[in-house]
Amino acid sequence: MINFGYTRAATIGEAIQAVAGDPQARFIAGGTNLVDLMKYGVERPGRLVDITRLPLKHMEDTPGGGLKIGALVPNSDLAYDARVERDYPLLSSAILAGASAQLRNAATTGGNLLQRTRCYYFYDAAAPCNKREPGSGCSAIGGVTRVHAILGASSSCIATHPSDMCVALAALGATVHVEGPDGARTVAFEDFHRLPGDAPEKDNTLAHGEMVTAIELPAPRFGSNHSYLKLRDRLSYAFALVSVAAAVELDGDRIAEARVALGGVAHKPWRVPEAEALLKGETPSPDAFGKAADRLLEGAVGQGENDFKIELARRAVIRALSQAAAGTPQVQSNKIVN
Structure with missing residues:
Protein backbone atom coordinates (compact mmCIF):
# COMPACT_ATOMS: atom_id res chain seq x y z
CA MET A 1 0.00 0.00 0.00
CA ILE A 2 1.27 3.49 -0.83
CA ASN A 3 1.95 6.16 1.77
CA PHE A 4 -0.83 8.68 2.33
CA GLY A 5 -1.70 11.58 4.60
CA TYR A 6 -4.50 11.39 7.13
CA THR A 7 -6.89 14.03 8.44
CA ARG A 8 -9.74 13.51 10.91
CA ALA A 9 -12.47 16.07 10.23
CA ALA A 10 -14.42 17.57 13.11
CA THR A 11 -17.11 19.25 11.01
CA ILE A 12 -18.75 18.75 7.63
CA GLY A 13 -17.26 22.04 6.42
CA GLU A 14 -13.78 21.01 7.53
CA ALA A 15 -14.10 17.67 5.70
CA ILE A 16 -15.28 19.31 2.50
CA GLN A 17 -12.52 21.91 2.61
CA ALA A 18 -9.84 19.26 3.16
CA VAL A 19 -10.92 17.20 0.14
CA ALA A 20 -11.86 20.07 -2.18
CA GLY A 21 -8.44 21.65 -1.70
CA ASP A 22 -6.52 18.49 -2.61
CA PRO A 23 -7.16 16.66 -5.91
CA GLN A 24 -5.65 13.48 -4.41
CA ALA A 25 -7.76 13.47 -1.23
CA ARG A 26 -10.67 11.11 -0.55
CA PHE A 27 -13.29 10.82 2.16
CA ILE A 28 -13.20 7.62 4.20
CA ALA A 29 -15.77 6.22 6.63
CA GLY A 30 -16.36 2.46 6.87
CA GLY A 31 -13.68 1.83 4.26
CA THR A 32 -15.12 -1.54 3.23
CA ASN A 33 -14.54 -0.78 -0.46
CA LEU A 34 -11.90 1.96 -0.54
CA VAL A 35 -9.37 0.11 1.64
CA ASP A 36 -9.64 -2.99 -0.59
CA LEU A 37 -9.04 -0.84 -3.65
CA MET A 38 -5.99 0.71 -2.02
CA LYS A 39 -4.59 -2.73 -1.19
CA TYR A 40 -4.95 -3.77 -4.83
CA GLY A 41 -3.31 -0.57 -6.05
CA VAL A 42 -6.47 0.48 -7.87
CA GLU A 43 -7.03 3.58 -5.74
CA ARG A 44 -4.01 5.68 -4.72
CA PRO A 45 -5.25 8.64 -2.67
CA GLY A 46 -2.64 11.05 -1.38
CA ARG A 47 -4.75 11.86 1.67
CA LEU A 48 -7.66 10.24 3.48
CA VAL A 49 -10.11 12.52 5.25
CA ASP A 50 -11.80 10.58 8.06
CA ILE A 51 -15.46 11.60 8.43
CA THR A 52 -16.49 9.01 11.01
CA ARG A 53 -16.92 11.61 13.79
CA LEU A 54 -19.31 13.84 11.84
CA PRO A 55 -22.92 14.13 13.11
CA LEU A 56 -24.37 11.98 10.33
CA LYS A 57 -25.31 8.83 12.23
CA HIS A 58 -28.96 9.54 12.92
CA MET A 59 -32.32 8.85 11.27
CA GLU A 60 -35.17 11.31 11.58
CA ASP A 61 -38.74 11.65 10.37
CA THR A 62 -39.34 14.30 7.72
CA PRO A 63 -42.24 16.81 7.62
CA GLY A 64 -43.62 14.98 4.58
CA GLY A 65 -43.89 11.70 6.46
CA GLY A 66 -40.70 10.18 5.07
CA LEU A 67 -37.39 9.24 6.66
CA LYS A 68 -34.03 11.00 6.45
CA ILE A 69 -31.06 8.68 6.93
CA GLY A 70 -27.64 10.08 7.86
CA ALA A 71 -24.79 9.05 5.57
CA LEU A 72 -22.87 7.41 8.43
CA VAL A 73 -25.69 5.13 9.61
CA PRO A 74 -24.27 1.59 9.42
CA ASN A 75 -26.00 -0.73 6.97
CA SER A 76 -26.89 -3.15 9.75
CA ASP A 77 -28.50 -0.40 11.88
CA LEU A 78 -30.54 0.72 8.89
CA ALA A 79 -31.71 -2.77 7.98
CA TYR A 80 -32.88 -3.57 11.52
CA ASP A 81 -34.34 -0.18 12.42
CA ALA A 82 -37.98 -0.66 13.47
CA ARG A 83 -39.22 2.15 11.21
CA VAL A 84 -37.41 0.74 8.19
CA GLU A 85 -38.62 -2.80 8.85
CA ARG A 86 -42.20 -1.54 9.21
CA ASP A 87 -42.41 1.20 6.56
CA TYR A 88 -39.65 0.32 4.06
CA PRO A 89 -39.25 -3.47 4.26
CA LEU A 90 -38.03 -3.59 0.65
CA LEU A 91 -34.97 -1.58 1.70
CA SER A 92 -34.34 -3.73 4.77
CA SER A 93 -34.56 -6.90 2.68
CA ALA A 94 -32.17 -5.59 0.02
CA ILE A 95 -29.54 -4.64 2.62
CA LEU A 96 -29.76 -8.06 4.26
CA ALA A 97 -29.29 -9.71 0.86
CA GLY A 98 -25.89 -8.07 0.48
CA ALA A 99 -22.40 -8.62 1.86
CA SER A 100 -21.97 -10.33 5.25
CA ALA A 101 -23.05 -9.37 8.76
CA GLN A 102 -19.52 -8.19 9.58
CA LEU A 103 -19.35 -5.93 6.52
CA ARG A 104 -22.85 -4.56 7.10
CA ASN A 105 -21.76 -3.55 10.62
CA ALA A 106 -18.92 -1.46 9.19
CA ALA A 107 -20.34 -0.23 5.88
CA THR A 108 -22.15 3.11 5.86
CA THR A 109 -25.28 4.20 4.06
CA GLY A 110 -23.49 6.93 2.13
CA GLY A 111 -20.57 4.68 1.31
CA ASN A 112 -22.91 2.07 -0.13
CA LEU A 113 -23.91 4.55 -2.84
CA LEU A 114 -20.25 5.12 -3.70
CA GLN A 115 -19.14 1.51 -4.15
CA ARG A 116 -17.09 0.93 -7.25
CA THR A 117 -17.64 -1.96 -9.64
CA ARG A 118 -16.49 -5.48 -8.87
CA CYS A 119 -15.35 -6.04 -12.50
CA TYR A 120 -12.43 -8.49 -12.53
CA TYR A 121 -10.41 -6.27 -14.82
CA PHE A 122 -10.99 -3.11 -12.80
CA TYR A 123 -9.45 -4.87 -9.79
CA ASP A 124 -6.49 -6.15 -11.83
CA ALA A 125 -4.04 -3.26 -11.97
CA ALA A 126 -2.14 -5.01 -14.80
CA ALA A 127 -5.17 -5.09 -17.12
CA PRO A 128 -6.20 -2.13 -19.30
CA CYS A 129 -9.34 -0.54 -17.87
CA ASN A 130 -11.01 2.69 -18.95
CA LYS A 131 -12.60 3.06 -15.54
CA ARG A 132 -9.25 2.89 -13.80
CA GLU A 133 -7.13 4.54 -16.52
CA PRO A 134 -9.26 6.49 -19.04
CA GLY A 135 -8.31 5.75 -22.63
CA SER A 136 -6.47 2.50 -21.88
CA GLY A 137 -9.24 0.24 -23.21
CA CYS A 138 -11.76 -2.20 -21.76
CA SER A 139 -10.33 -5.66 -21.12
CA ALA A 140 -13.77 -7.03 -20.28
CA ILE A 141 -15.00 -6.60 -23.86
CA GLY A 142 -13.95 -9.85 -25.48
CA GLY A 143 -12.86 -11.23 -22.11
CA VAL A 144 -14.61 -13.06 -19.27
CA THR A 145 -18.03 -11.42 -19.14
CA ARG A 146 -20.27 -13.61 -16.99
CA VAL A 147 -20.96 -10.86 -14.44
CA HIS A 148 -21.04 -7.91 -16.82
CA ALA A 149 -23.71 -5.52 -18.04
CA ILE A 150 -26.50 -6.27 -20.48
CA LEU A 151 -28.07 -2.80 -20.31
CA GLY A 152 -26.71 0.73 -20.67
CA ALA A 153 -23.17 -0.39 -21.48
CA SER A 154 -20.87 1.35 -23.97
CA SER A 155 -17.85 0.58 -26.09
CA SER A 156 -15.76 2.00 -23.23
CA CYS A 157 -17.13 -0.06 -20.32
CA ILE A 158 -19.47 -2.97 -19.58
CA ALA A 159 -19.08 -3.00 -15.78
CA THR A 160 -22.00 -3.23 -13.36
CA HIS A 161 -22.87 -1.43 -10.14
CA PRO A 162 -22.53 -3.87 -7.20
CA SER A 163 -24.96 -2.51 -4.58
CA ASP A 164 -28.13 -4.25 -3.39
CA MET A 165 -29.26 -1.36 -1.23
CA CYS A 166 -29.17 1.03 -4.17
CA VAL A 167 -31.55 -1.14 -6.19
CA ALA A 168 -34.18 -0.78 -3.47
CA LEU A 169 -33.51 2.96 -3.13
CA ALA A 170 -34.05 3.35 -6.86
CA ALA A 171 -37.39 1.53 -6.68
CA LEU A 172 -38.49 3.60 -3.67
CA GLY A 173 -37.66 6.92 -5.33
CA ALA A 174 -35.13 8.14 -2.77
CA THR A 175 -33.39 11.51 -2.79
CA VAL A 176 -29.68 12.05 -2.05
CA HIS A 177 -28.56 15.04 0.03
CA VAL A 178 -25.14 16.37 -0.93
CA GLU A 179 -22.89 19.12 0.43
CA GLY A 180 -19.81 20.55 -1.22
CA PRO A 181 -17.70 23.67 -1.76
CA ASP A 182 -20.60 25.36 -3.54
CA GLY A 183 -23.18 24.54 -0.87
CA ALA A 184 -25.88 21.93 -0.40
CA ARG A 185 -28.08 20.34 -3.05
CA THR A 186 -30.39 17.36 -3.50
CA VAL A 187 -30.22 14.78 -6.26
CA ALA A 188 -33.00 12.44 -7.35
CA PHE A 189 -31.70 8.93 -6.89
CA GLU A 190 -32.19 8.08 -10.57
CA ASP A 191 -29.81 10.94 -11.43
CA PHE A 192 -27.12 10.13 -8.87
CA HIS A 193 -25.34 7.29 -10.70
CA ARG A 194 -24.16 7.50 -14.32
CA LEU A 195 -24.08 5.19 -17.30
CA PRO A 196 -20.51 4.73 -18.58
CA GLY A 197 -20.75 6.45 -21.97
CA ASP A 198 -17.29 7.63 -22.94
CA ALA A 199 -16.36 8.55 -19.33
CA PRO A 200 -16.69 5.32 -17.31
CA GLU A 201 -14.24 6.59 -14.70
CA LYS A 202 -17.13 8.73 -13.38
CA ASP A 203 -19.45 6.50 -11.39
CA ASN A 204 -21.79 9.24 -10.21
CA THR A 205 -22.62 12.92 -10.55
CA LEU A 206 -20.68 14.14 -7.51
CA ALA A 207 -18.03 16.81 -8.05
CA HIS A 208 -14.69 16.50 -6.27
CA GLY A 209 -15.12 17.70 -2.68
CA GLU A 210 -18.83 16.93 -2.55
CA MET A 211 -19.99 14.41 0.02
CA VAL A 212 -23.23 12.55 0.60
CA THR A 213 -24.72 13.70 3.90
CA ALA A 214 -28.07 11.88 3.90
CA ILE A 215 -30.58 9.84 1.95
CA GLU A 216 -34.23 10.76 2.15
CA LEU A 217 -37.08 8.33 1.60
CA PRO A 218 -40.56 9.56 0.65
CA ALA A 219 -43.64 8.77 2.72
CA PRO A 220 -44.07 5.00 3.14
CA ARG A 221 -45.66 2.92 0.41
CA PHE A 222 -45.49 -0.72 -0.62
CA GLY A 223 -45.24 -1.93 2.98
CA SER A 224 -47.21 -5.12 2.30
CA ASN A 225 -46.54 -5.93 -1.34
Whole structure:
Protein backbone atom coordinates (compact mmCIF):
# COMPACT_ATOMS: atom_id res chain seq x y z
CA MET A 1 0.00 0.00 0.00
CA ILE A 2 1.27 3.49 -0.83
CA ASN A 3 1.95 6.16 1.77
CA PHE A 4 -0.83 8.68 2.33
CA GLY A 5 -1.70 11.58 4.60
CA TYR A 6 -4.50 11.39 7.13
CA THR A 7 -6.89 14.03 8.44
CA ARG A 8 -9.74 13.51 10.91
CA ALA A 9 -12.47 16.07 10.23
CA ALA A 10 -14.42 17.57 13.11
CA THR A 11 -17.11 19.25 11.01
CA ILE A 12 -18.75 18.75 7.63
CA GLY A 13 -17.26 22.04 6.42
CA GLU A 14 -13.78 21.01 7.53
CA ALA A 15 -14.10 17.67 5.70
CA ILE A 16 -15.28 19.31 2.50
CA GLN A 17 -12.52 21.91 2.61
CA ALA A 18 -9.84 19.26 3.16
CA VAL A 19 -10.92 17.20 0.14
CA ALA A 20 -11.86 20.07 -2.18
CA GLY A 21 -8.44 21.65 -1.70
CA ASP A 22 -6.52 18.49 -2.61
CA PRO A 23 -7.16 16.66 -5.91
CA GLN A 24 -5.65 13.48 -4.41
CA ALA A 25 -7.76 13.47 -1.23
CA ARG A 26 -10.67 11.11 -0.55
CA PHE A 27 -13.29 10.82 2.16
CA ILE A 28 -13.20 7.62 4.20
CA ALA A 29 -15.77 6.22 6.63
CA GLY A 30 -16.36 2.46 6.87
CA GLY A 31 -13.68 1.83 4.26
CA THR A 32 -15.12 -1.54 3.23
CA ASN A 33 -14.54 -0.78 -0.46
CA LEU A 34 -11.90 1.96 -0.54
CA VAL A 35 -9.37 0.11 1.64
CA ASP A 36 -9.64 -2.99 -0.59
CA LEU A 37 -9.04 -0.84 -3.65
CA MET A 38 -5.99 0.71 -2.02
CA LYS A 39 -4.59 -2.73 -1.19
CA TYR A 40 -4.95 -3.77 -4.83
CA GLY A 41 -3.31 -0.57 -6.05
CA VAL A 42 -6.47 0.48 -7.87
CA GLU A 43 -7.03 3.58 -5.74
CA ARG A 44 -4.01 5.68 -4.72
CA PRO A 45 -5.25 8.64 -2.67
CA GLY A 46 -2.64 11.05 -1.38
CA ARG A 47 -4.75 11.86 1.67
CA LEU A 48 -7.66 10.24 3.48
CA VAL A 49 -10.11 12.52 5.25
CA ASP A 50 -11.80 10.58 8.06
CA ILE A 51 -15.46 11.60 8.43
CA THR A 52 -16.49 9.01 11.01
CA ARG A 53 -16.92 11.61 13.79
CA LEU A 54 -19.31 13.84 11.84
CA PRO A 55 -22.92 14.13 13.11
CA LEU A 56 -24.37 11.98 10.33
CA LYS A 57 -25.31 8.83 12.23
CA HIS A 58 -28.96 9.54 12.92
CA MET A 59 -32.32 8.85 11.27
CA GLU A 60 -35.17 11.31 11.58
CA ASP A 61 -38.74 11.65 10.37
CA THR A 62 -39.34 14.30 7.72
CA PRO A 63 -42.24 16.81 7.62
CA GLY A 64 -43.62 14.98 4.58
CA GLY A 65 -43.89 11.70 6.46
CA GLY A 66 -40.70 10.18 5.07
CA LEU A 67 -37.39 9.24 6.66
CA LYS A 68 -34.03 11.00 6.45
CA ILE A 69 -31.06 8.68 6.93
CA GLY A 70 -27.64 10.08 7.86
CA ALA A 71 -24.79 9.05 5.57
CA LEU A 72 -22.87 7.41 8.43
CA VAL A 73 -25.69 5.13 9.61
CA PRO A 74 -24.27 1.59 9.42
CA ASN A 75 -26.00 -0.73 6.97
CA SER A 76 -26.89 -3.15 9.75
CA ASP A 77 -28.50 -0.40 11.88
CA LEU A 78 -30.54 0.72 8.89
CA ALA A 79 -31.71 -2.77 7.98
CA TYR A 80 -32.88 -3.57 11.52
CA ASP A 81 -34.34 -0.18 12.42
CA ALA A 82 -37.98 -0.66 13.47
CA ARG A 83 -39.22 2.15 11.21
CA VAL A 84 -37.41 0.74 8.19
CA GLU A 85 -38.62 -2.80 8.85
CA ARG A 86 -42.20 -1.54 9.21
CA ASP A 87 -42.41 1.20 6.56
CA TYR A 88 -39.65 0.32 4.06
CA PRO A 89 -39.25 -3.47 4.26
CA LEU A 90 -38.03 -3.59 0.65
CA LEU A 91 -34.97 -1.58 1.70
CA SER A 92 -34.34 -3.73 4.77
CA SER A 93 -34.56 -6.90 2.68
CA ALA A 94 -32.17 -5.59 0.02
CA ILE A 95 -29.54 -4.64 2.62
CA LEU A 96 -29.76 -8.06 4.26
CA ALA A 97 -29.29 -9.71 0.86
CA GLY A 98 -25.89 -8.07 0.48
CA ALA A 99 -22.40 -8.62 1.86
CA SER A 100 -21.97 -10.33 5.25
CA ALA A 101 -23.05 -9.37 8.76
CA GLN A 102 -19.52 -8.19 9.58
CA LEU A 103 -19.35 -5.93 6.52
CA ARG A 104 -22.85 -4.56 7.10
CA ASN A 105 -21.76 -3.55 10.62
CA ALA A 106 -18.92 -1.46 9.19
CA ALA A 107 -20.34 -0.23 5.88
CA THR A 108 -22.15 3.11 5.86
CA THR A 109 -25.28 4.20 4.06
CA GLY A 110 -23.49 6.93 2.13
CA GLY A 111 -20.57 4.68 1.31
CA ASN A 112 -22.91 2.07 -0.13
CA LEU A 113 -23.91 4.55 -2.84
CA LEU A 114 -20.25 5.12 -3.70
CA GLN A 115 -19.14 1.51 -4.15
CA ARG A 116 -17.09 0.93 -7.25
CA THR A 117 -17.64 -1.96 -9.64
CA ARG A 118 -16.49 -5.48 -8.87
CA CYS A 119 -15.35 -6.04 -12.50
CA TYR A 120 -12.43 -8.49 -12.53
CA TYR A 121 -10.41 -6.27 -14.82
CA PHE A 122 -10.99 -3.11 -12.80
CA TYR A 123 -9.45 -4.87 -9.79
CA ASP A 124 -6.49 -6.15 -11.83
CA ALA A 125 -4.04 -3.26 -11.97
CA ALA A 126 -2.14 -5.01 -14.80
CA ALA A 127 -5.17 -5.09 -17.12
CA PRO A 128 -6.20 -2.13 -19.30
CA CYS A 129 -9.34 -0.54 -17.87
CA ASN A 130 -11.01 2.69 -18.95
CA LYS A 131 -12.60 3.06 -15.54
CA ARG A 132 -9.25 2.89 -13.80
CA GLU A 133 -7.13 4.54 -16.52
CA PRO A 134 -9.26 6.49 -19.04
CA GLY A 135 -8.31 5.75 -22.63
CA SER A 136 -6.47 2.50 -21.88
CA GLY A 137 -9.24 0.24 -23.21
CA CYS A 138 -11.76 -2.20 -21.76
CA SER A 139 -10.33 -5.66 -21.12
CA ALA A 140 -13.77 -7.03 -20.28
CA ILE A 141 -15.00 -6.60 -23.86
CA GLY A 142 -13.95 -9.85 -25.48
CA GLY A 143 -12.86 -11.23 -22.11
CA VAL A 144 -14.61 -13.06 -19.27
CA THR A 145 -18.03 -11.42 -19.14
CA ARG A 146 -20.27 -13.61 -16.99
CA VAL A 147 -20.96 -10.86 -14.44
CA HIS A 148 -21.04 -7.91 -16.82
CA ALA A 149 -23.71 -5.52 -18.04
CA ILE A 150 -26.50 -6.27 -20.48
CA LEU A 151 -28.07 -2.80 -20.31
CA GLY A 152 -26.71 0.73 -20.67
CA ALA A 153 -23.17 -0.39 -21.48
CA SER A 154 -20.87 1.35 -23.97
CA SER A 155 -17.85 0.58 -26.09
CA SER A 156 -15.76 2.00 -23.23
CA CYS A 157 -17.13 -0.06 -20.32
CA ILE A 158 -19.47 -2.97 -19.58
CA ALA A 159 -19.08 -3.00 -15.78
CA THR A 160 -22.00 -3.23 -13.36
CA HIS A 161 -22.87 -1.43 -10.14
CA PRO A 162 -22.53 -3.87 -7.20
CA SER A 163 -24.96 -2.51 -4.58
CA ASP A 164 -28.13 -4.25 -3.39
CA MET A 165 -29.26 -1.36 -1.23
CA CYS A 166 -29.17 1.03 -4.17
CA VAL A 167 -31.55 -1.14 -6.19
CA ALA A 168 -34.18 -0.78 -3.47
CA LEU A 169 -33.51 2.96 -3.13
CA ALA A 170 -34.05 3.35 -6.86
CA ALA A 171 -37.39 1.53 -6.68
CA LEU A 172 -38.49 3.60 -3.67
CA GLY A 173 -37.66 6.92 -5.33
CA ALA A 174 -35.13 8.14 -2.77
CA THR A 175 -33.39 11.51 -2.79
CA VAL A 176 -29.68 12.05 -2.05
CA HIS A 177 -28.56 15.04 0.03
CA VAL A 178 -25.14 16.37 -0.93
CA GLU A 179 -22.89 19.12 0.43
CA GLY A 180 -19.81 20.55 -1.22
CA PRO A 181 -17.70 23.67 -1.76
CA ASP A 182 -20.60 25.36 -3.54
CA GLY A 183 -23.18 24.54 -0.87
CA ALA A 184 -25.88 21.93 -0.40
CA ARG A 185 -28.08 20.34 -3.05
CA THR A 186 -30.39 17.36 -3.50
CA VAL A 187 -30.22 14.78 -6.26
CA ALA A 188 -33.00 12.44 -7.35
CA PHE A 189 -31.70 8.93 -6.89
CA GLU A 190 -32.19 8.08 -10.57
CA ASP A 191 -29.81 10.94 -11.43
CA PHE A 192 -27.12 10.13 -8.87
CA HIS A 193 -25.34 7.29 -10.70
CA ARG A 194 -24.16 7.50 -14.32
CA LEU A 195 -24.08 5.19 -17.30
CA PRO A 196 -20.51 4.73 -18.58
CA GLY A 197 -20.75 6.45 -21.97
CA ASP A 198 -17.29 7.63 -22.94
CA ALA A 199 -16.36 8.55 -19.33
CA PRO A 200 -16.69 5.32 -17.31
CA GLU A 201 -14.24 6.59 -14.70
CA LYS A 202 -17.13 8.73 -13.38
CA ASP A 203 -19.45 6.50 -11.39
CA ASN A 204 -21.79 9.24 -10.21
CA THR A 205 -22.62 12.92 -10.55
CA LEU A 206 -20.68 14.14 -7.51
CA ALA A 207 -18.03 16.81 -8.05
CA HIS A 208 -14.69 16.50 -6.27
CA GLY A 209 -15.12 17.70 -2.68
CA GLU A 210 -18.83 16.93 -2.55
CA MET A 211 -19.99 14.41 0.02
CA VAL A 212 -23.23 12.55 0.60
CA THR A 213 -24.72 13.70 3.90
CA ALA A 214 -28.07 11.88 3.90
CA ILE A 215 -30.58 9.84 1.95
CA GLU A 216 -34.23 10.76 2.15
CA LEU A 217 -37.08 8.33 1.60
CA PRO A 218 -40.56 9.56 0.65
CA ALA A 219 -43.64 8.77 2.72
CA PRO A 220 -44.07 5.00 3.14
CA ARG A 221 -45.66 2.92 0.41
CA PHE A 222 -45.49 -0.72 -0.62
CA GLY A 223 -45.24 -1.93 2.98
CA SER A 224 -47.21 -5.12 2.30
CA ASN A 225 -46.54 -5.93 -1.34
CA HIS A 226 -42.84 -6.02 -2.08
CA SER A 227 -39.96 -8.42 -2.74
CA TYR A 228 -36.21 -8.23 -3.21
CA LEU A 229 -35.00 -11.18 -5.25
CA LYS A 230 -31.27 -11.74 -5.66
CA LEU A 231 -29.88 -14.43 -7.96
CA ARG A 232 -26.19 -15.27 -7.65
CA ASP A 233 -23.67 -18.04 -8.18
CA ARG A 234 -23.70 -19.05 -4.50
CA LEU A 235 -26.23 -18.46 -1.77
CA SER A 236 -24.04 -16.41 0.55
CA TYR A 237 -21.67 -13.44 0.23
CA ALA A 238 -21.81 -13.06 -3.54
CA PHE A 239 -22.69 -10.19 -5.85
CA ALA A 240 -25.85 -10.42 -7.90
CA LEU A 241 -25.94 -11.85 -11.39
CA VAL A 242 -29.42 -10.33 -11.44
CA SER A 243 -31.42 -8.76 -8.63
CA VAL A 244 -34.92 -7.28 -8.64
CA ALA A 245 -36.56 -4.81 -6.27
CA ALA A 246 -40.30 -5.09 -6.91
CA ALA A 247 -43.20 -3.35 -5.21
CA VAL A 248 -46.88 -2.91 -6.03
CA GLU A 249 -49.90 -1.13 -4.61
CA LEU A 250 -53.16 -2.96 -5.12
CA ASP A 251 -56.64 -1.51 -5.52
CA GLY A 252 -58.85 -4.53 -5.10
CA ASP A 253 -57.66 -7.05 -7.68
CA ARG A 254 -55.93 -4.44 -9.83
CA ILE A 255 -52.48 -2.86 -9.70
CA ALA A 256 -52.69 0.83 -8.79
CA GLU A 257 -48.94 1.45 -8.82
CA ALA A 258 -45.81 -0.60 -9.47
CA ARG A 259 -42.07 -0.13 -9.03
CA VAL A 260 -39.36 -2.37 -10.49
CA ALA A 261 -35.59 -1.87 -10.43
CA LEU A 262 -32.84 -4.23 -11.54
CA GLY A 263 -29.36 -4.77 -10.12
CA GLY A 264 -26.38 -6.63 -11.53
CA VAL A 265 -27.25 -5.69 -15.11
CA ALA A 266 -25.97 -2.14 -15.66
CA HIS A 267 -23.55 0.56 -14.52
CA LYS A 268 -26.33 1.86 -12.24
CA PRO A 269 -29.56 0.47 -10.76
CA TRP A 270 -31.85 0.03 -13.77
CA ARG A 271 -35.37 1.43 -13.66
CA VAL A 272 -37.71 2.23 -16.57
CA PRO A 273 -40.88 4.09 -15.50
CA GLU A 274 -42.57 3.19 -18.80
CA ALA A 275 -42.31 -0.49 -17.86
CA GLU A 276 -43.96 0.21 -14.52
CA ALA A 277 -46.73 2.19 -16.22
CA LEU A 278 -47.68 -0.89 -18.24
CA LEU A 279 -48.81 -2.56 -15.01
CA LYS A 280 -51.15 0.19 -13.85
CA GLY A 281 -54.74 -1.06 -13.90
CA GLU A 282 -53.72 -4.62 -14.75
CA THR A 283 -54.66 -7.74 -12.85
CA PRO A 284 -51.51 -9.35 -11.41
CA SER A 285 -50.50 -12.18 -13.73
CA PRO A 286 -47.37 -13.70 -15.31
CA ASP A 287 -48.52 -12.32 -18.67
CA ALA A 288 -48.77 -8.75 -17.39
CA PHE A 289 -45.48 -9.05 -15.53
CA GLY A 290 -43.82 -10.50 -18.62
CA LYS A 291 -44.83 -7.49 -20.72
CA ALA A 292 -43.38 -5.15 -18.12
CA ALA A 293 -40.19 -7.24 -18.04
CA ASP A 294 -39.87 -7.05 -21.82
CA ARG A 295 -40.10 -3.25 -21.71
CA LEU A 296 -37.65 -3.07 -18.80
CA LEU A 297 -35.14 -5.19 -20.72
CA GLU A 298 -35.65 -3.52 -24.08
CA GLY A 299 -32.27 -3.07 -25.78
CA ALA A 300 -30.49 -5.63 -23.59
CA VAL A 301 -27.36 -7.00 -25.27
CA GLY A 302 -25.09 -9.76 -23.98
CA GLN A 303 -21.37 -10.25 -24.48
CA GLY A 304 -21.54 -13.99 -25.08
CA GLU A 305 -20.85 -15.44 -21.65
CA ASN A 306 -23.51 -13.25 -20.04
CA ASP A 307 -26.22 -13.73 -22.69
CA PHE A 308 -28.07 -15.90 -20.16
CA LYS A 309 -28.65 -12.81 -18.00
CA ILE A 310 -31.30 -11.48 -20.38
CA GLU A 311 -33.67 -14.41 -19.93
CA LEU A 312 -32.65 -14.76 -16.27
CA ALA A 313 -33.58 -11.13 -15.66
CA ARG A 314 -36.93 -11.55 -17.41
CA ARG A 315 -37.84 -14.55 -15.29
CA ALA A 316 -36.60 -12.83 -12.15
CA VAL A 317 -38.81 -9.79 -12.79
CA ILE A 318 -41.87 -12.03 -13.23
CA ARG A 319 -40.97 -13.98 -10.08
CA ALA A 320 -40.34 -10.89 -7.94
CA LEU A 321 -43.51 -9.12 -9.09
CA SER A 322 -45.50 -12.29 -8.43
CA GLN A 323 -44.08 -12.47 -4.91
CA ALA A 324 -44.83 -8.78 -4.33
CA ALA A 325 -48.41 -9.01 -5.59
CA ALA A 326 -49.08 -12.07 -3.45
CA GLY A 327 -47.61 -10.43 -0.35
CA THR A 328 -45.03 -13.21 -0.01
CA PRO A 329 -41.67 -11.42 -0.18
CA GLN A 330 -38.42 -13.26 -0.72
CA VAL A 331 -36.96 -14.31 2.65
CA GLN A 332 -33.31 -13.30 3.09
CA SER A 333 -32.56 -15.40 6.16
CA ASN A 334 -32.21 -18.70 4.32
CA LYS A 335 -31.35 -17.37 0.81
CA ILE A 336 -33.47 -20.04 -0.88
CA VAL A 337 -35.54 -18.58 -3.73
CA ASN A 338 -39.27 -18.88 -3.01
